[in-house]
Amino acid sequence: MDYELKIRSITSQLPEGTRLVAVSKFHPTEAVRGAYDAGCRIFGESHVQELREKQQIMPEDIEWHFIGHLQTNKVKYIAPFVSLIHAIDTPHLLREVEKQAAKCGRVIPCLLQLHVAQEETKFGFTPDECMEFLSEGEWRQMPHVRLSGIMCMATNTDDEEQIRGEFRRAHDFFLKAKEMFFADTDSFCECSYGMSDDWKIAVSEGSTLIRVGTAIFGPR
Numbered sequence: 001m002d003y004e005l006k007i008r009s010i011t012s013q014l015p016e017g018t019r020l021v022a023v024s025k026f027h028p029t030e031a032v033r034g035a036y037d038a039g040c041r042i043f044g045e046s047h048v049q050e051l052r053e054k055q056q057i058m059p060e061d062i063e064w065h066f067i068g069h070l071q072t073n074k075v076k077y078i079a080p081f082v083s084l085i086h087a088i089d090t091p092h093l094l095r096e097v098e099k100q101a102a103k104c105g106r107v108i109p110c111l112l113q114l115h116v117a118q119e120e121t122k123f124g125f126t127p128d129e130c131m132e133f134l135s136e137g138e139w140r141q142m143p144h145v146r147l148s149g150i151m152c153m154a155t156n157t158d159d160e161e162q163i164r165g166e167f168r169r170a171h172d173f174f175l176k177a178k179e180m181f182f183a184d185t186d187s188f189c190e191c192s193y194g195m196s197d198d199w200k201i202a203v204s205e206g207s208t209l210i211r212v213g214t215a216i217f218g219p220r
Contacts, residue, residue: 001031004038006216010199011039014210018203021065023195023213026220029054035216036062044086044211048074055081067151067192067211069123072096080104086151086192086211087113089123091133094145101144109148111192114173116166117155124152127173134181147182149190149208150174154198163198167205174206 011020021044024032032043032054041061045051046068055064063083070085072093078085079100088094088110101108112133115124125133130150133139139147152170154163174191182188194202194210202210214220 001034001218003034003040003216007035007038007040010210010212010215013200014203018208018210021067021192021209021211022216023067023211024054024217025050025068025213027213027217029057031217032058040216042083044213048077051082052077065209075100076103079106079108082108084108084148084190085110086209087111087123089113089125091138094139094142098142098145107144107146109146109187111149111151111190112147114150114152114170116152116169118157118162119155127169130173131177134177146187148187149192150177151192151209153195154193154202160198160201164201164205167193167198167202167207171206 019042021042022035022040023044025046036059042063042065044065044067051064051066064081065084065086066078066082067086070087070093075096085097085108094110097108097110112130113124114130115126150170150173154166170193171191178188190208191206192209194207196212196215199210199212
């Protein structure tokens with residue numbers, strides 16, 4: 001498989017400041033190695049055991065992003081090395097990340113997951129819930145986590161205008177949160193949305209991290 005060609009075809013279309021997360025979940029380490037050799041350095045995984053296994057045998061300069069629904073009892077296994085947790089969907093989870101990061105002597109960057117899609121199965125804060133959480137300020141007492149932006153998933157639909165509207169809603173929330181709570185914080189800068197089928201729309205609506213798997217690795 002020509003990973004270099006596929007990766008270049010995507011990265012060549014990304015504006016400055018937008019990065020590619022190669023979603024390697026359920027793909028073997030040989031595939032990860034192929035994408036790594038083609039220049040990828042950020043990989044996204046959504047199962048803790050699989051992430052740990054790959055992290056132990058792959059090069060140390062990889063940024064491992066956890067992009068799936070994270071159970072609180074699994075945080076301790078990735079806290080020593082994870083570069084970014086994309087899907088903080090409850091205050092309880094953020095508290096656990098703070099606890100485990102403190103044990104490791106680390107500060108772990110995290111994104112707040114917004115629920116903007118129509119499916120009930122999606123996790124995350126509604127924008128109103130997330131604004132309330134930020135307003136309450138408990139996160140300010142967590143020195144071992146760094147809120148670095150937002151993440152969302154669009155509705156699984158062919159309606160591009162609906163997808164665009166959901167991404168735009170997420171980006172509007174990001175801008176409002178930035179102004180209200182992080183105006184003096186350069187690290188609150190990431191918007192993680194856009195996958196293989198909709199990343200071009202996501203980029204046009206302000207995404208800084210696109211999570212692409214199938215378009216790089218093929219179907220699982």
